[in-house]
Amino acid sequence: MTTIQKKSHNPIAHLTPDDIEQLGRELDAIRAEVVASRGADDAAYIRTLIKTQRSLELGSRVVLLASVFPPAWLVGTAGLSVAKILENMEIGHNVLHGQWDWMRDPKIHSTTWEWDMATPAKDWQHSHNELHHTYTNVLGKDNDLGYGIARVDEEQPWHPMYLGQPLWNLINAVFFEYGIAAYDLELGATIKKKKLKDPEFQRRLKGVLRKIRHQATKDYLVHPALSIPTGSFLSTLAANFTANIVRNLWSNSIILCGHFPEGVETFEKRSIEGETKGEWYLRQMLGAANISGGRAMHLMSGNLSHQIEHHLFPDLPSNRYAEIAPKVRALFEKYGLNYHAAPFPKQLYSAWHKVVRLSLPNGWLAETTLSNAPSQLAKLYKMATGGPKVRRAIVARDKQLARRAA
C-alpha cells in the first residue's frame, strides 16, 4: 500500500475538480432518496431483527443450561455465537452509528444503546464514528490503519519488531473486543506520552474496566453458575468463551476485509486539508472494499459487506445498502473508478497477505523464490539483527541494483 499521492499511476488523476463536485451531488441525491423513503418497513426490519436476536440469545443460553451434553453444547454455542455476531454487527454497530435515530425510539437510539462488547459504546463512538469515519485511510490520522500496532504501509520504515506482526495480528483477532477497548482508550499513545495518571484517562479506564467486569461476570460466572444443577458449569463457561472468540474472529475478519485488501487506497495527511464534500466522498469510495455474497453474508457482516456504501453514508439504515449498491457502482463506472468487491475468502486472503508482506522488508516477499531462499534469508537475518545503519545500507544497495537492472 502506498498513499495515492505517491503512486506512479494515480487512479483519480483523470477527474477534474468539477467532476468531483458533480460526483458529490450525485451521491447526495442517492442519500436523499433513501432518507425520503425511510418508513414503517425499515422500522419493522430493525425491530424484528432485535427481537429475533434476543430470542436466539435467550434460547441458546437456555440450551446451554445443559451444556454438559455435547449436542446441547454444540447447538447452544453455535446459536450464541450467531446471536453475539448479530448483536455486535447488524444491530449494535449500526444503531451506534445513528442509523435508526430517525425513528425517535429512545430504546433504539445512538445516545442510549449499549452493546455486548468490552468497550463502552460512548468510547467506541468517539474513535469510530468521529475519527475513523472522518479521516478514513489517512495515514497518521486514521488509527484503524493497523490499530497502532502494525506496519500498514511501505512508507513506514521497516523494523525487526514487525516480523512478529502476523502473530500480533492473530492474537488481536482472537481477543478483538479487548483490542478495540484498548484502542478506544488510546492506551498505546497514553503509555507513550506517560499520561497514565491523567484524571480524564483514569475516568475512562474505570469505565472500561467496569464494562469488562460486567461482561465477564455474565459470561464466565452467572451463566455457568446457573448451569450447575446439570453439572454444566465448566462446559457453559467454555461455550461462552468460544462464542466470544468466534464473534471476535469474525468481526475482525470483516473489518480487515473492509479496508485492508490490496488495492484499497490510503491518503497523505496533507491531502485532506481543505477537503470538499465531493473529495471526502471520493476518498471514502477508494478507501473501502466490499465483500460480494448473498443475503446471509450481508446480514452476518452487519452489511459491512457493503463497506463502500457504508462509508459513503454511515448513517443510512444498513438494510438499504444492498438497494443503493448498484447505483453507487454505476457512479464508479461513470467516473472511471475501481469498485473494489470480491468474495470473502479472496478479500481475507488479500488482507492477510498484506499483513505478512509488510511484516517483512519492502520487496522481500515478492523477490523470494525457492532458488534464492538461502541468500534472501541471510539478508533478512542481517537486517533483523543489524542496527538501523545496516538496514539503511542494505535498502540503499537494493535500490541501486534495481536501478541498474532497469
Added chain:
Amino acid sequence: MPTLTLRRIAELAVTPLVPDDYLDLFSPLRRGAQLRGRVVEVVPETRDAATLVIRPGADWAGHVPGQYVRVGVDVDGVRSWRAYSLTHGPRADGNISITVKSVPGGAVSPYLVHHTRPGTLLHLEQAAGDFVLPDLSTSAKLLFVTAGSGVTPVIGMLRNLFPSTDEGVLVLPRSDQVDITVVHVAPSEPDSIFLRDLRALDRAGAIRLVPRYDDVHGLLDMADLANLVPDLAARTTYACGPGGLLDALAAHHAAAGLALQTEQFRATTVVAGEGGEVTFARSGAVVDADGSTPILEAGEGAGVLMPSGCRMGVCYSCVTPLLSGAVRDLRSGDLTTAVPGETDPGGVLVQTCINAAAGPCTFDR
C-alpha cells in the same frame, strides 16, 4: 430479601441489557413494564374521527373524566407523541378510550383514525390534566362550550355522569342534581363528532344541547351566548377548543364578570422576530432556527432526541433546561432568559414546543 437477589442475578445475566428488554418480548403490558396499551377496538365515529379502545398496561393508575393521556405512536416508523382526551370515565372492563379527529395533513391523527388496527401497541403515559369537574355532591349548574375535537374531554365527563346502556342513558343518583347545557360548535353537522351521544343525552333529559353549525348558523358570536343560554350568569362555564374561540369567550366572560375554566387544544402562535443559533450541548448539534420555529422542532430536525408531548404547551413533557441565552414564548411573546452564574446552574426549564430562539441559546440536551 430473596426477590432483590433474584432481580440482581437477572440483571447480571443480561447486561448490558436489562431484564425488561427480554420480558418485553413476552409480556409488554405486565406490571413494572414501561407503560403501553394494546388497541382492542377501533370504532369509526364520523368519516374523519374514530374512537380507539385501548387495554392499558397493568400499571395504569386510572383517571378522572376530563383528563387526557399522552400517546406515543409509530407513524411511518417514527415515534410521535400526542395528547388526547380520555373519552370515558373509568370503565368496568378496565379499558380506556380516546377519540381522535383526523387533522388534514397531520402526521399522527390520520394514521390513528384510518390505519390503526386492533392489536397495535401504543406507548402511554399516566393520565394528566386539570380540566376536570368539581365535586358534584351538591347541585351544580354548568355550561360546556366546546368546539371541534374540544368536545372530547367534555364527552369524557358526560359519559361518566350519565353512562350509556342498551336501555338508554342512565341518570345515576350522583348526577341527578347536575344541570348541564352544552353549546357545541362545529363547521357543519356531519363532522360533529359525538353528536350522536350528545343528542341521546339531550333526548334523555340529561343535558340541554345547543348545536351551532358554522354553515347553518354562521360563526358563533359571543354576544349571542346570553340568548342561547338564558341563565348564563348562573352557570359555571367550562370551555375546550381552539385558541380563537377561547380568547373570544375569555374576553366575553371577563367583561361580564363570569368564571371560566378552559383547556386549549391548539397553540395560538404569534410570529416572533429574531431567531438564532440553537446549541444542544450534550448531543453537540447546532441549528440555525428562525424566530417562529419551536426549539422542539429545531432539535428534532437536527436529530436530537427531544422529549415531547402535546406540542401545544399544555403537558410540560418537553421541558428542557436552557443553559444560556433567551427564548420567546410563541403564544404570549414573553422572553425567558438564562444567564450562567445568575440563574439556576442546572439551567432554566423551558417548554421547547412553544418557545423559539430569541438570539443564540444553549440547551442541556
